[in-house]
Amino acid sequence: MALSPQDLHRIAQSRGWRDGRVEVFDTASGKVTVKGLRATRHAARYHLLNGVARLLGLPFLQAAPMPGGRQAQQTEVARLRALHGVGARVPEVLHVDEDHFVMRWLGQDHLGDVIQSHHPQAAALWREAGDALVRLHAAGQYLSQGFARNMIVDGAPAAPAWPG
Template sequence: MPTDPPRLESRPEIEAEVAAMRGNGRHIAPVSWQGAPAWLKLAVAEPPAWRYQIQGAVARLLGLSALQPVRPRGGTAGIGNEAARLDALAAAGAHVPQVLARGADWLLISGIGRTTLESLLRHASGEARLAHWRTGAAYIHGVHAAGQYLGQPFARNLVWSPEGGLGAIDFEDDPLAVMRRDEAQMRDWIPYFFSTAVYFETDMATLCAEIEAALANETPRVRDGVARLMRRTAWVAIARRLPRALRRRDVVKTACYGELARQCRGRAGRA
């Protein structure tokens, strides 16, 4: 039976909960902060550099600088990075969690909802599903129009609430550490397409038209950059040829994204 989240009213109570989370091996947990939903996040170790170095070398070899992997910062640097990104996005008018309190190795942020865009897409169909997709696309464009970027706008990281509308979570890395701002904005669209294409598997043509309409609102540099990234990653559609036994969820998403990129490329060629 689920238990109510810890009710926190003061900084000493936050520190006590941080100690309890460390003891239980947790790094993120829902809590109640002075009567309102919130999340308590603890610093985690920085992941090994070698895997990001290899991925970065491949991205550069393919001429895809906007798809360079961004290594999340660990420890106090990681907590500081997330707080800074949240503050910058909030100042630009984006709907993101508010930083409520911060320690050297923890961050308390407001809750912005529990329903992810991924869940909305999964349980909708037809025009309702398209409407949800457009809401996500409009959110990303709004962030870009304000001169900002997201970093990880997968559908699972876009969260809906009736009171606040759509918002974004997960800012443990900063793409500007390895790329330009316009490249970070180009990059934002790829995880969004990757994580949503699977819900339009039987109607890729419609999704291509929606993508074309969404990107029409971007700057020419970002629009052209996204088209280039999709052209150069369409080859991942080969994943659909894998044996059925290997078609796990991530493989299916990869195959659907590749097919989407292939069809959108063909659509652009006919335009």
């Protein structure tokens, strides 16, 4: 899937992803999701949490680094490309710019919503998502936020599209 220069210009000029950080576009090649750059996060809160965790002797409470800014965007794009490279059903990265990136749109039905709605296939979908995580780990890959709210259910719903 390639984006036209007109689509890239329209995306670059939009206020939607700047104001709301994420925006879905209909393009000549199909639907895409645009994610804007998140502001760099100040490290003081992480240092405070890590200090308290050390004082309490609870290292598992230490914060995972979440830098925001360009570093976070580069990390997300790299993870999506690596996962796509091993066949995981993740959004394909189509374009990267300084302040946003564009990826193929997978859908809008999140596994978390499907489970909470008591869909008849909710348990089977949950198991499929878990199996997909096992396959990713076996391929030497990982997710930074493999939560049900971040997994898209493809179609009817019948199967989780991310990860797997």
